[in-house]
Amino acid sequence: MKKTLVAVAVASIVLVGCGPDKEKAVAEVEKPYTLETDQQKLGYSLGLMLGERLKADVEELDVDALRRAVESVYSGDEPLLKPEEVEATMMAFQQAKMAEQQAEFAKISDGNLKKGQDYLAENAKKEGVVTTESGLQYEELTAGEGDSPKAEDTVKVHYRGSLIDGTDFDSSYSRGEPVSFPLNGVIPGWTEGLQLMKAGGKARLVLPADLAYGPGGMGDAIGPNETLVFEVELLEINPAE
Missing domain, CATH: 3.10.50.40 (Chitinase A; domain 3)
Structure with missing residues (x-):
């Protein structure tokens, strides 16, 4: 059965926390995810808003890595990347994105000229x-x-x-x-x-x-x-x- 991104994220959390009882965890995860509390609705709403903004700039995203980063912030755990590594990663992404946009602009420009x-x-x-x-x-x-x-x-x-x-x-x-x-x-x-x-x-x-x-x-x-x-x-x- 194909899981939604939310289900995948929940599955990762449950599997890490439950130890050997993986079959039970998977069975629970595959149940339809429902929003029952205000906190769940808030979290889901923020996820939708963030996802829409991210998708506008990033076509392919490692959602599991994103989830782990958010968890580390809320749990207070040590991040896997130092601030300077985050800065270098984002700069490289922005440069690649700019080069892609410039190439697309040049393609449109040449096409219009012809x-x-x-x-x-x-x-x-x-x-x-x-x-x-x-x-x-x-x-x-x-x-x-x-x-x-x-x-x-x-x-x-x-x-x-x-x-x-x-x-x-x-x-x-x-x-x-x-x-x-x-x-x-x-x-x-x-x-x-x-x-x-x-x-x-x-x-x-x-x-x-x-x-x-x-x-x-x-x-x-x-x-x-x-x-x-x-x-x-x-x-x-x-x-x-």
Whole structure:
């Protein structure tokens, strides 16, 4: 019969304390474990909370070693590891975990970069798409009139931003109001792309990662080295004084 972690822990305690009477101990342990007292419920609740937190960081854990360490603290027994050994063990674990996370991040970053390059190559073939020297891709959807903004100007726009798989990560349309900002205070692809537009115009901008948020990404919404797609409507230009 497969025992739960709680049953395994209890079995270890009972077997150590009962000496030769092991068969009786095993039979008692295999009975369903019940929580009858407040102390049992408290201990079990703390175990669940601790287990959930540990599992988030440690996929595989020697539960028996964990149990023995907790017992040594509550019983006052001499720990099996000195403080400096505990510190060295935890430091080694943290370094290994960090290296694992960095490797996973690099894998995601390289994958996003490759997908973006493939997307840009295909998009460049579409009629009406212009690829600038920087790698920005510009497609006019609605022609505007008048002058184009300069980098020092403030512009008012409506926009929708999405990943190349179509997932929207930001939209002024969904918020119900346009935004204004100095054109030289945003990501490079916007600074360049909006200077190709005229007031009243609408365009589709495809930004390679180095013209967007690069290898760092932006929070949970935009991963590392993501190619971004924006539909931008230039509503108003306010020249710098």
